[in-house]
Amino acid sequence: MPASKTATSDQPDREQLHRIVAGLSDGVVLIEPDGRIVWANGAALAMHGCTELAELGATVKAYQQRFELRLRGGQPMPVSAYPMARLCRGEAFEDVVIDVRKAHQAEPDWVHRARGFVLDRDGKPDCLVLILCDATEAFEAEERFESMFNANPAPALIVRLSDLRYVRVNEGFLDLSGWERDQIIGRSLYDLDILDQAAEKDKAKARLAKGDAIPQMEADLPLPNGDTKLVLLAGHPAEMPNNEQCMIFTFADLDPRRRAETALRQSEERFATVFRFAPVPMLLTSLDGHRILNVNHAFLALTDWGHDSVVGRKPAEIELFESGATRREIEKKVSESGSFRGYEVQVKTRTGVLVTCIAAAETVTINGQYCILAAFQDISERKRTELDLIAAIEGAMQDSSWLSQKIMDRMAALRGPAAQAGTTGPSVELTPREREVLALITRGKTDDAIAAALSLKRNTVRNHVARLYAKIGAHSRAEAIIWARDRGHQLGFDAAA
Known part of the structure; x- marks a missing residue:
């Protein structure tokens, strides 16, 4: 196992120390009080992507030049706060968590949990010991859990x-209840008792004590202003990434559904029947909050959702549209003008299938409440021929450079009406990296080829491509090539090459 042999005849204990720690799973680095790095076991080298001691650097200063350390929040760590630097000042420390990467690399490679102590000889520092634990997998698992939990639109604790x-606590619960995060985290269930006014309080608390699942039940959720909100809650036992046993509580707000049902009953004679049986899929949402108040039979047939699964929720919660950007654009159009017509949109069914529709929306007032009435016309059949042609071209295309200008023009015509002379649509701001990725896409490069050309990871390239598609409104490489060709003079490269 790689290590530096520096023990001398007057330091036999140092040689013995090397033998003891060489095979440990924790990394161990030995440093002289003058800042020289004199020994490291194989685990410590592996945690830095090194095979030889020299790759760490001969001194603490050299290490600081070769490796960049960051706090877990992402902030760069000053070199004076590096664990090795602290040891050289005679400081001992416990449980310091840091991101470690080689200098000038795009992403952290490891997460270290470090501790350090000073060995004395005759009352003076003799050897500085840095002990490292590889916490990369544990923190990656925790980050994945945090990301999934926070991204869940359902309110949860x-x-x-x-x-x-x-x-x-996730954002959904904070939005639902009005509580602040620091008013909840660390508090006890006895202080903020979400089960105190549950319909089956005793049953819920008995199951919580055993760590068993708590079935759905209605409850009055306490709010920070002293009021309560009627919710539907349920508890699900789970194990956190740190192996702690927990209970995940999820909530559904019953107040909007109750208000929606009341409003619809009051207006049923003059509106509900026509709305419900209209042959065109229709959706009624509140203007304030965009919560779904009702849908008709044609909408349920189009999307394959059940009525009770939709009413009372937001389009974002059921992922009604192809992307959040599309949903926000629709909400913006209604907010700015009160209505819109002829807007092409991809509606997502319950099973994730995208249906191309022409959408129209109008602001209406029902029983004093401002609402948005939206209608959708399925044009999937009309688009099928266009999409099949584009798919066939994409399937055969290995390098876009062989496509003739005429074919590119025909593909552009399929995607929509020809632009007026001298216009290319709204300006889109692309980052320099996105321009590089787009230029390589127009040359027919795959994600792997782009990653190699730009010295990026494949996942990083995929993220760039996804953001690029979202910005320019493309759904495929062919559409991106067409978009770039129409704007070649703006992008600064020959997109038709």
Whole structure:
């Protein structure tokens, strides 16, 4: 196992120390008080992507030039705060968590949990010891859990079963309740009792004590202003990435559904029947908050959703449109002008199938409440021929450079009406990296080829391509090539080459 042999005849204990720690799973680095890095076991080298001690750097200063350390929040760590620098100042420390990467690399490679102590000889520092634990997998698992939990649109809380304290809360719950994050995290269930006014309080608390699932039940959720909100809650036992046993509580707001049902009953005679049986898919949402108040039979047939699964929720919660950007654009159009007509949109069914529709919306007032009435016309059949042709071209295309200008023009014509002379649509701001990726796409390069050309990871290239598609409104490489060709003079490269 690679290591530097620096023990001398007057330091036999140092040689013995090397033998003891060489095979440990934790990384160990030995540093002289003058800042020289004199020894490291194989685990410590592997945690830095090194095979030889020299790759760490001969001194602490050299290490600081070769490796960049960051705090877990992403902020760069000053070199004076590096664990090795702290040891050289005689500081001992415990449980310092840091991101470590080689200098000038795009992403952190490892997460280290470090601790350090000073060995004395005759009252003076003799050897500085840095112990490292590779926490990369544990923190990656925790980050994945955090990302999934926070991205869940359903309001949720997590209670640790060992002490019944709240350890996680997502934005959905904060929006639902009006509580602030620091008003919840760390508090006990006894302080903020979400089960105190549950319909089956005793049953819920008994199951919580056993760590068993708590079935759905209505409850009055306490709010920070002293009021309550009627919700539907349920509890699901789970294990956190740190192996702590927890209960995940999820909530559904019943107040909007109750208000929606009341409003629809009051207007049923003059509106509900026509709305419900209209042959065109229709959707009624509140203007304030964009919560779904009702849908008709044609809408349910188009999307394959059930009525109770949709009413009372937001389009974002059921992912009604192809992307959040499309949903926000629709909401913006209604907010700015009160209505729109002839807007092409991709509606997503319950199973994830995209249906191309022409959408129209109008602001209406029902029983004093401002609402948005939206209608959708399925034009999938009309688009099928266009999409089949583009798919066939894309399937055969290995390098876009062989496509003739005439074919590119025909593909552009299929995607929509020809632009007026001298116009290319709204300006889109692309980053320099996105321009480089787009230029390589127009040359027929795959994601792997682009990654190699730009010295990026394949996942990084895929993220750039996804953001690029979202910005320019493209759904495929062919559409991106057409978009770039129409704007070659603006992009600064020959997109038709």
